[in-house]
Amino acid sequence: MAAARQDVDCDVLVVGGGINGAGIARDIAGRGLCVALCERDDLASHTSSASTKLIHGGLRYLEHYEFGLVKKALAEREVLLRAAPHIMRPLRFVMPHTGQRPALLIRAGLFLYDRLARRELLPGSGGVRFSCHPAGRALQPSFKVGFEYSDAWVDDARLVVLNAVDAAQKGACVLPRTACTQARRDGDVWRVTLTKQDGTHKDVTVRCIVNAAGPWAASFLDTALQRPAAARLRLVKGSHIVVPRMFEHDDAYLFQHTDGRIVFAIPYERDFTLIGTTDVEYTGDPGRVAIAHDEVRYLCDVASHYFRQPVVPSDVVWSYAGVRPLLDDAASNASAVTRDYRLQMDEQGAPLLTVFGGKLTTYRRLAEEGADLVCKALDHRGAAWTADACLPGGDLFGAVPQNRSVLEFDQWVSALRVRYAWLDCALVGRYARAYGTRIHTLLQECGSMADMGEQVLPGLYEAELDYLRRHEWAMTAEDILWRRTKLGLHLPGGAAAVLDAWLAE
Structure with a gap:
């Protein structure tokens, strides 16, 4: 291993606090390099x-022959x-046959889906008759048969935070609300300016930069680094709506609509149904995207086309939209653009790794490949490790990931309720x-209960707020109510203002 330089503040600066940036910071920190992660x-x-x-x-990527990605x-x-x-659980999907x-x-596609990778936890696919399946009661009576298969659900924002928590536990410096505003090569190091939201600056020297800025990856290369991007990004907006719960069972639905799009309807936060997504070309500021x-x-x-109960805009209790930074593969339809990723390593001086594209499911693989490239560029012998490691809080029955933690999660929660x-x-369960x-x-x-401190909002106590501020970088009501938790869905209007006032005190 190369000797550490004495004139650098850290080995690697990761720019971008989304899933790819947090995953890469975690992986590299676990390999023994000094890492900082900044997110504006x-x-x-x-x-x-x-x-x-x-x-x-x-499943729909099979239609586009993306067998490697699938x-x-x-x-x-x-x-x-x-x-x-x-923060994850197996989820069964029901697909009406239209x-x-x-x-x-469809059977051939599901057969392939079942067998492209090894399964130990998730059951295989099968056919469904809606006259004798709980999912049939919520559907229009014209749908008689369909198919079912397995995937999984995840709390996406918590997945990001837990990767950052693990990175910090392994020595990384995590800097939310801090932008990388300038970076220039100086021989074999980067001279970087970090700017906090209050306008204060800090100059640091790093050996390698990882550009994981997502929708801003190309513009970060242009503005902060003054370098052209080697790949083009295609920004595609995906929007979702949340409505009161539309069915009693715990399965999700996949609708293959007549226009060729796929729309999911998923049980969400106990009392709601999440419906999405759209695929719309986007050209504006990714930070100001809205449905x-x-x-x-x-x-x-x-949703109204498939469910007995019609859905109208006045039913929507919450909505959100995001911009997916997809690799521009010249597909004519936004829905057909590849969800795969590309890693570009620039070693014309101090190393620069840029992440283009990607999807939530493959973030760990992306991070592992990115960490391999960084370690090679810095002549550091750090072995891959995340495939056999729990994320913080996932070590229910020991430090080594195991099927038991998935299969016996409910029993583990029951033991918690006794303790x-x-x-x-309900609070223990949450x-x-x-x-x-x-x-x-x-x-x-x-x-x-007296030790929990003040109940600032229904179900939200001072003990949890202190934990989120000390261990998970939460600062505002939005951080807490919509990213660290989804309590914003369950609380009355004005809750955010109450919480922000409490935090300000």
């Missing part, structure tokens, strides 16, 4: 908290489930899903 806003503020919340192979994503599903069983595609073709009225109407119309019998059962074994850190000084 809160962690997971943009694309990485605006997904469909799925860990999936991408196989890679399918292999990751169970790796991630074992690593973070608290006649748009021949049943034999359009015609997208709301489109998603309502698709914390003084705490409301803590277990959000924090996993880190519930013990949250509650380490609590033995009764």
Whole structure:
């Protein structure tokens, strides 16, 4: 291993606090390099908290012959489930047969989907008769048969935060609300200016920069680094709506709509159904993306086409939109643009790694490949390790990821309820899903409700707020109510103002 330089502040600066940046920072820090991660806003503020919340192979990508991407994503599903069983869970999908595609073709696709990667936790696909399946009761009576298959659900924003937490535990310096405003090569190092939101600056010297700025990856190269991008990004807006719960069972639906698009309807936050997504070309500022009225109407119309209960815009209790930074592969349809990624290493002086594209499911593989490139460029012998490591809170039955943590999660929660019998059962369940074994850190000084401190909002106590501020970089009501938790969906209007006032005190 090369000797560490004495004139650098850190080995690697990762720019971008989305899933790819947090994943790369975690992987590199775990290999023994000194890492800093900067994000100009809160962690997971943009694309990485605006997904469909799925860990999936991408069944529809088979139609575009992206077998390599699908196989890679399918292999990751169970790796991630074992690593973070608290923020992920298996999810069964029901797909009504509309006649748009021949049943034999769909069966062939599902057969391939089942076998492209090894499965231990997720059951295979099969046929469904809606007259004797719980999912049939919510559908229009014209849908008689369909198919079912397995993927997984994830709390996307918490996935980002837990990668950052693990990076910090392994020595990384995590700097939310800090932008990399300038960087220039000086021989074999980078001279970098970091700017906080209050306008204060700090100059640092680093050996390598990782550009994981997502939708801003190309513009970061242009503005901060004054370098042209070697790949073109195509920005595609995906929007979602949330409505009151439309069905009682725990399966999700995949609708193959008549226009060729795929729309999901997913059980969400106990009381709601998440419907999405759209695929719309986007040319504006990725930081100001918002769902359009015609997208709301489109998603309502698709849901109404399949469900007995019609969905109208007035039913929408929450909506969100994000910009996916996809590799421009010249596809004519935004829905057909590849979700694969490309890593570009520039070693004309101090190393610069740029991440183009990617999807939530393959973030760990992307991070591993990126860390390999960085370690090679810095002549550092650091072995890959994340495939066999739990994310923070995922070590339910020991440090090594295992199937038991997924299969016996409910039993583990039941034991927690006994241990914390003084705490409301529903609250223990929420803590277990959000924090996993880190519930013990949250509650380490609590033995009764009196020890939880002030109840700032219904179900939100001072103990949790202190934990989120100390351990997860939460600063504002939006950080807490919409990214660290989804309590914003369950609380009355004005809750954010109450919480912001409390935080300000």
